[in-house]
Amino acid sequence: MVHIDSLLHAGYHNPVQRPWQVERTLTKGSLMYPIFITDEPDSLIPIPSMPNQNRIGVNRLEEVIAPLVQKGLRAVMLFGVPNDSVKDPLATAADDPAGPVILAIKLLKAKFPALLVSCDVCLCEYTSHGHCGHLNEDNTINNEASVRRLAEVAVNYAKAGADNVAPSDMMDGRMRAIKQGLLDAGLSHRVSLMAYSAKYASALYGPFRDAACSGAKFGDRAAYQLPPGSRGLGRRAIERDMREGADIIMVKPAMFYLDIIRDAKELAPDHPIAAYQVSGEYAMIHHAASAGVFNLKTAVLESMASLQRAGCSLILTYFTPELLEWLD
Amino acid sequence: MVHIDSLLHAGYHNPVQRPWQVERTLTKGSLMYPIFITDEPDSLIPIPSMPNQNRIGVNRLEEVIAPLVQKGLRAVMLFGVPNDSVKDPLATAADDPAGPVILAIKLLKAKFPALLVSCDVCLCEYTSHGHCGHLNEDNTINNEASVRRLAEVAVNYAKAGADNVAPSDMMDGRMRAIKQGLLDAGLSHRVSLMAYSAKYASALYGPFRDAACSGAKFGDRAAYQLPPGSRGLGRRAIERDMREGADIIMVKPAMFYLDIIRDAKELAPDHPIAAYQVSGEYAMIHHAASAGVFNLKTAVLESMASLQRAGCSLILTYFTPELLEWLD
Amino acid sequence: MVHIDSLLHAGYHNPVQRPWQVERTLTKGSLMYPIFITDEPDSLIPIPSMPNQNRIGVNRLEEVIAPLVQKGLRAVMLFGVPNDSVKDPLATAADDPAGPVILAIKLLKAKFPALLVSCDVCLCEYTSHGHCGHLNEDNTINNEASVRRLAEVAVNYAKAGADNVAPSDMMDGRMRAIKQGLLDAGLSHRVSLMAYSAKYASALYGPFRDAACSGAKFGDRAAYQLPPGSRGLGRRAIERDMREGADIIMVKPAMFYLDIIRDAKELAPDHPIAAYQVSGEYAMIHHAASAGVFNLKTAVLESMASLQRAGCSLILTYFTPELLEWLD
Amino acid sequence: MVHIDSLLHAGYHNPVQRPWQVERTLTKGSLMYPIFITDEPDSLIPIPSMPNQNRIGVNRLEEVIAPLVQKGLRAVMLFGVPNDSVKDPLATAADDPAGPVILAIKLLKAKFPALLVSCDVCLCEYTSHGHCGHLNEDNTINNEASVRRLAEVAVNYAKAGADNVAPSDMMDGRMRAIKQGLLDAGLSHRVSLMAYSAKYASALYGPFRDAACSGAKFGDRAAYQLPPGSRGLGRRAIERDMREGADIIMVKPAMFYLDIIRDAKELAPDHPIAAYQVSGEYAMIHHAASAGVFNLKTAVLESMASLQRAGCSLILTYFTPELLEWLD
Amino acid sequence: MVHIDSLLHAGYHNPVQRPWQVERTLTKGSLMYPIFITDEPDSLIPIPSMPNQNRIGVNRLEEVIAPLVQKGLRAVMLFGVPNDSVKDPLATAADDPAGPVILAIKLLKAKFPALLVSCDVCLCEYTSHGHCGHLNEDNTINNEASVRRLAEVAVNYAKAGADNVAPSDMMDGRMRAIKQGLLDAGLSHRVSLMAYSAKYASALYGPFRDAACSGAKFGDRAAYQLPPGSRGLGRRAIERDMREGADIIMVKPAMFYLDIIRDAKELAPDHPIAAYQVSGEYAMIHHAASAGVFNLKTAVLESMASLQRAGCSLILTYFTPELLEWLD
Amino acid sequence: MVHIDSLLHAGYHNPVQRPWQVERTLTKGSLMYPIFITDEPDSLIPIPSMPNQNRIGVNRLEEVIAPLVQKGLRAVMLFGVPNDSVKDPLATAADDPAGPVILAIKLLKAKFPALLVSCDVCLCEYTSHGHCGHLNEDNTINNEASVRRLAEVAVNYAKAGADNVAPSDMMDGRMRAIKQGLLDAGLSHRVSLMAYSAKYASALYGPFRDAACSGAKFGDRAAYQLPPGSRGLGRRAIERDMREGADIIMVKPAMFYLDIIRDAKELAPDHPIAAYQVSGEYAMIHHAASAGVFNLKTAVLESMASLQRAGCSLILTYFTPELLEWLD
Ligand SMILES: [Zn+2]
Ligand SMILES: [Zn+2]
Ligand SMILES: [Zn+2]
C-alpha cells in the first residue's frame, strides 16, 4: 500500500540523524547582545517590561560585560539612552564625545579588545521630536539632511573605535552615505556596515520604547518603516542596500518575519544575514514561559533553530546571556 | 547625495498606498476555526491553558457555532476529545458512529449546511498509548497498519458528511491511502484532502495537549514529526504530499515556521497554502497582550498579515471569533 | 479508471474552498477613481459615451466626491479638460496655477486630507496639436523638450499637493526626469510616481477622447504608444521604468492586456502593479449588460477578479462608485 | 537629460518596424469556427443574442459552409442542439448515429474532405438535468460514470470521421479515458485531442446557453468549472491534461483570461495553445461597436492580436466569417 | 579611486565577523567514524598505511569505542574484514550471522544504544574474485543477481540492529531493491539508507585496500565506479538514487570531489549530503603534516571547513577521534 | 527488479566511452608554471620544502626554461624573491628596473618570445613588514595607498614586457586601478589581467613562504585573505573582480576549494577560470606518493581531472615539468 516515494521517516527516526537534516548550528559566535547605555554613569536600572535587561551606566559596564565575555560573548550592540534634557531637533547629542555611546565604545574596546562593538545608528533617541531624522517644515522627513547627519554620527562612532555601525533609521540612501563617509575617513576596511534593510512597522517594539526611545511626539514612523504585510518593499530594500555597500543584511523583527529572512537569504546569498529578535518577541516568550505555556529553554532554542533554518548566521537577541550558558 | 535608485519612501509614505504593496487581504473566508468536541454531550468546559476556548459537547455545539456563523464563520475543524475509557491500542473509537466527531459532523451539516466541516484525522486522541498510529511489537510505528486505519477513519468521517479531512499524523503514504479510499467510496469529488505536510515537533503544542490529547505514554513523536531546524524534510514532505493527491498544503505551527510557508508557496504555487496557528502561539500572544507588551488586536492582525505575506490563503486560528468581529 | 493524479474537483466543489484558491481579494482600498475636471467651475456635464460619468467643475467637486469618500473611496486620479482656447503648442496651460487640475488638487486635499490625489501627467489635453509632447519642426516628437516640460508639470502638481503623479505620455526618460525633479524639490519622499509603463495604442480609448482629449490633429500616437501585438516592448518599458524610479507600474488598457499584467507582475514582483480599465472597456461592459448579455455586477466583479488574478493590487476603474456599494 | 537606457521609441516610431515587434501573425489557418447543429434538418434559425449566428439543420449545412471554405475556412467545431424530447439522465442521444452531430460530421467530411472537423464533447446538451455528466443519487457528479460515457461519445464521433474531439466537461480524468478509448479503437493516430483545460465559471457564457444549452436544472456547474479568480487550479488543470495525453490545450473564455493563456504557454511551451472567444465576448464587442464605442474591425483585430500576443496559435471565434474577409 | 562597490574587507577584517560568513559549523554530531571489524575476535592490529587506525576484533570493540562515545562520538560505520578462507563467488559470508559485522552490530547496539550504527554494504570484501557483485560467465557484472544479493545482505544487517545501511557497490538499481526489502521487512521507518551516489574510481583508495579489501583479482572496478573526470555521471547517479529512495546522498572521495559535493547540494537541496574522506586523503594529510608542510590540526580543520562550505552536513572521516578532542 | 531509470553502467562500462563523459581534456596549453626569481643572478638553489623546485637567478633562467619550452611549455608566472636588504615599508623594490622580476621579464621575452610571461603582483615580498600593502599608523592596511602602489608596479611589469599581470594581494579595488593604469599607459589591449579573486587564508601556503615570502612580521593576512569556510565572500569577490575588468578569474588554493571553482565557473561562465595548485598541495601529493599511498602520476592526473571537471581551463602547478612529460 505504501510506495517507496512516500517514505520519509527513515531519515529522522533515529535522533542521531536529525542534526544531519539541519544546515546551520547555533554557536556562541552567532550571537550579538543588544545593550542600553544610559548617560547616568553610575546607574544600573532594570527595564520593567524587559525581564533581566537593564539600562547600564558607563561605570557599570565592565561588571555587566566581563562575566559574559568569559562565557564566550563575542559581540554587543550599543543603544544610547540619553536624558531628555540633551535632545534637540537635530540630534546634536548623538555623537557627543562625552555622551554614553562614545564613552562606552572607548571603554569596551579598552577593556575587551577582542569584543566586537557594534553601534545602532539612529537619531530618534536624540531628537526632541522623536523621529529618526531631520524634519522639513511640514514635519515630513528631510531625507537629504537626515542622511548627512546619520553619516556624520556613524563616522564618529567608527572613529571612537566601533567595529560595526548599523543604521536603523530606514532613510533612503543612508547606506551609501555612511559607506562613503567611512571610506573618506580611511575606516572602510575595518568598520563594517550592517543594514537594517527590512525593518517593519511592528507592534513588537513596545518594550524597547520603554527601554530606549520615547517614540515619535507626532506623526508616525510608518512613513519610513515598512508596512507589515508588504513583501515587495522589504525585498527592494534588501537589494537597494546591497547596491549601496551593506556588509551585513538585517531583518527586524525576527519571528514574525521569517519569510522575509528567507527572501533575504535568496536575494543576498553571499552576505551574512542577521535577524533582530526584538523586545516584544523577547517579552512574549518570557511571559508565555512564566505562564507555563512551554519551557523557556526549549522555546528559545526552537526560535533560534527557526532563525537559522530561515537563513540567519547572526542573531541579535536579549536571550544572549542565557544562550551563552545553554550552549556550554 | 541621495541617488534615484535609493528612493523607496514615496511608495509607502501615504497610508493609502500601503495596501497596494500587499498581495493578500484578510477576509472572513480565509479563516477556519479549530474546535474541541468532547464525548460528554452536555458539557461546555473552558480549557485552562487556552483562554476563551472550550471543550464542547455535541448538545452545546449549536449555541457556540450559531452566533459565529451569523458573524460570517465559514469553516470549522473538529478535534475529538474522547474519554480515556474508550481508548485502545487500535484507536477503535476514532470513527465510532456514536462518538463525538461523527455526531458533531452530522449535527453541523444539518444545522449549518453552508458551513464547511473539516475533520482532523489522527489516532493519538484514541490510542491508549497516545501515539498517532498502530505500533509494532518494539513500540515503533507500524506504518502500513497505521495508514490503513487512518484511511478507514477518514472515509468514515467523509461518509458522515465531512467536507474536508486533514490527516495530522505524519505517517508515510497516508495521503495516497486516504485519497484512494475516498475515490473508492465515490466521495473524492466532494471531500477535499488537506495535508499537514510540514508538521514540526514544536514546543508550541503544550496547551493543545491540555485540550485534546494526553500525549504519548512512552517514546516520542519526534520519530514522525519533523525536527524544528530541518528545512529539507519539510520541503520533501510538501512535494511528496502533492504527488499523493493533497488538495491543500498545511504548515504547522505557523509563526515560527513562516519561512517554511514561503517554501510551501514556492513548491506548490498552484495549491492553497494553509497555516495552523497552534495553541502555544495563541497562548503566547494572549499572555503578552495581558502583560501589556502590545495591544491584542494589533498583534493578532500583524500575525495574520505575516501569514498572508508568507503565502497563506487559509489560516486555522483560535482567534477566529475575535477576527470575525474585527473584520466587520 | 480515474487515477489519483487526475483529481482536481475536491479542491473547489465546496464553495467555501473557492476563495482559498484565490490569491488576492478585492477591497475598497484597491480602487482608484479617474475623474474629469473641466475649467468651467460650476458645470457638471454628463459624458454621453460614458454612462454615469461627468465632466466636473471645481465648484461641483465636493458634492460628487463627498458621498463616495463616505462609502470608502480612498484614491482619485484627476484629468484636466481645458477649453480649446487655452491650448498652445507648448501646453502652457497644463500647470496653470488657476487651471482646473491645480485648483482641484488644492480643494480635494483641503476637504479630504486622507484621500490620495493622483494626477495624470500629460500634455495632450493642453497642446493645440493634440500630441503628448513638444514637436520638432518635422512634427515628430522632440523627446528632450517634452520630458523637460513633463517634469515641470509633474513637480508643479506635486507642489500643489498631489500625492501621486502618473505620466501617461510614453516619452522616453520621463520617469527619471520627474523623479529627479521631485528629489530636487524635496518632495520625493511624499509624492509617489506611477508609470503608465505599458500603454498600448488601443481601440478602447474612444469614449475617453470624447471626455477629455480631442485627439491628435495630425500624425498619430502610435509612434509613442505601443503596438497592440507587441509583448517585448511592453516588457522593456516596464523594466526601463523601474530603473528610472517608478514606484508603481501600470498597464493600460486592462482586460485586453491581462497577459501583459502577468508579465508586469513577473518582471516587477516587488512593485505594486496597477491596471487602468479604460473608457472603451467600461462602455463595452455597460452596453452588453444593457443588452442583457450578462448581469452588470457579475461581469464587473469577474473583470476585477481577472485583474487581481493576473497580478494587480491597484485598479483604476470608472466602476469605482458601483464597486464601493457592492463591496459593502 | 534623457539617458541611453531610457530610449524605446526608435524601435516602433516607423510603422514598418511595428510588426517586427510581434511574435505571431493572424492567418486564416489560425481560426476555428464554432457552429450549432440542430436536429431539425431543414431549419436555419438566427440566434437572437448572437448577431449573425444560426442554428443550422444538417440539410442547410452545405450552403452555410461552402462560401466560407471558399474564402479559406479550414476548421469548424460542432455543437449539437438537440430537441428537449431526446434528453435523458444518461445523455443517450449524444452519440445517436442518426443525431445531428454524427450526421453533420459525415456530411462535412464527404463534401469538404480538407476541412478539419472538431467536435465539442459534452453531455450537458443531452442530459435532462443539464449537467455535464452522470449524477449520483445526491445529485453530485458521478465522475467515474461520466468519464466512461464521455469516452464512449468521443470515440463514436471519431469513428464517424471527426478529426478532433474536444471534451468541454471538466470531469477529472476524462482526457486519459478518451485517449485510451481512441487508442483501443485504433484511432489515436489520426484523431487529436483538444483539452478545455482551463474552463472558468464565467458570466460570459450567457448567449451560448441561449444557442445550445438550456443550463443546469438545479445545482450549478461551479463544482467542476473553475472559480474565476483562481490561477492555481487553471495551472494544475493544464499540467494534468498534458500528463493525460492532450494534444492541444485550450483556455475558455479568452479575453478575461489572457493571463491564463500566458500561463498555458509557459506551462505547455511545446503544445499548441487555443483560446475560445465565447458568446458573451462576441456579443459584448458587437454591442459596443453598434453603440459607436469603437470600430468593429479595429476592435476585433486588436482582440486577435491580444490572443496571439498572450500565446495562442489557434483561436475559436464567432468572428471567423468576418475575419476570413478582413484577412484577404 | 576606490569605488563603494569594490569594498569587501570590512566584512571580515574583524575576526568576530568571520563565522558570520560561514554557513555551517562543525559539531561532533556531524561526524561518522569508519572502523574495520576483523573476524579474529581478539585482535587489535594497526593498519600500516593508515596511522592510528586498526583492524578491530569484536571482543576488542568496546575498549576502542567506549572512550570515543564518552568524548561525544555519535555514529560509526562498520566494514567487515573477513579472512580469505570464507570468500566465495557469491559473497555468502557477507551476512553470516556469526560473521564480524553482524556480531559487531549486536554488540554495539547492546553496549551503546544511542550510538548510530551504519554498515557499509558491499560484496567485494566477501567475494573470492574481489568484485562488488555477482559475475556473469564472461566475468562482467550480473547486475540483477548482484542487486538481489545486496538487498538481502542489507536487510540482514538491518534485522541485526543496524540503524543505517550504505551500499557502496554502485550497482544500478540497488537503492530501490534495498528500500523495498526494508519496507517488506517492516524496517523502512527506522533504518535509513545512505547512497554512495557519486563514488569515483580514485587513486585515493590505496590504504583502504590495505585495510579491508584485497582488490579485484581480474578486470577492474572502473566499469561500475565513476570515471574521475566525469561530472555528468555523478550528477545522474545522485538524481537516480533520490528517485530510488535514498535518505542521505554521499560523495566519495571527498577533497578531490568538492565540486561534486556542491553539485549534490544543488541537486538534492532537501537531503543531507555526506562526504567520505577516504584513506588516501587521510594518509596524505598525515604524511604532509609529519613532513612539516603544515600543522595537522589546522589542515584537518580547513579540510572540514571546505567540506561544510561545499554542502556537507555529515562527514565520514578517520580523523574523528582527533576531531572529538579538538571540538571540546 | 531493476528499473530502466536505474541504469547508468552502460554509459561507462566500455573504457572507450569514459572520455565521452568528460568535458575538458588536459593539454600542455592548459598549464602555467610558477617560478621563483632570486636577486642573486647566478644562483640555482633548491627549495627544501618543495621537492624539485628552485630559486633561480636571472643568469640561470635560460638553462631551466629552454628544455621545458622544447617540451611544450607555453606560460610561466614569475615571483620575485628579493634579498631582505632591499625591503622597506613601501615595497620600493617591487618594480626596481634592475630587480629580478623586471630583468627576468626582459630576458624571457627576448629568448622565448612565444612564451607567455605572467607576473604575480604583490607587495609582500618587498615590504619590510611582510604585508601585501601599505599600512596605516595603526598597522591596518591603507587600502587606497596600497591600490595605487600595486597599479604602479603592475604597469611597470607590463611596460617591461609582461603579457599578463596577476595581483595576488586581495586589496579592495585593485583590479579597477590596474586596468585603468594599463589603459592610461596604452597597454590594456595587449596585457591581460588575471584576478586572484578567491584567495583563501589557507594552511597550504607553508612551503611557498619558505620559497618566496617571509610572512607578515605582525598582524595576519586574514584581514584581506578570505576565511576558509566562507563561500559568500569568495563569490562576491569573483563578481566584484569581473565588474572591475578581470580577464581571467583565479581560485587559490585549488584542491581544497574545488567547490569554489565550480562557483566561479557558474558566476563567470564566460571568463577563463584558473586554479593555483599551491605549494602545500604540491608537497602533500609528493610526500604521500613517496610514502606509497598512491602512484604519483595517477594521483597528479586525478587532481588535474578534478580541476578541469570543476571548471578550470588554466592550471598553475609546480607539477608542470612532470606533466609536460606525461602528456607526450
Ligand atoms: Zn530611529
Ligand atoms: Zn496524532
Ligand atoms: Zn497624452
Ligand SMILES: [Zn+2]
Ligand atoms: Zn457541458
Ligand SMILES: [Zn+2]
Ligand atoms: Zn565493493
Ligand SMILES: [Zn+2]
Ligand atoms: Zn602578498
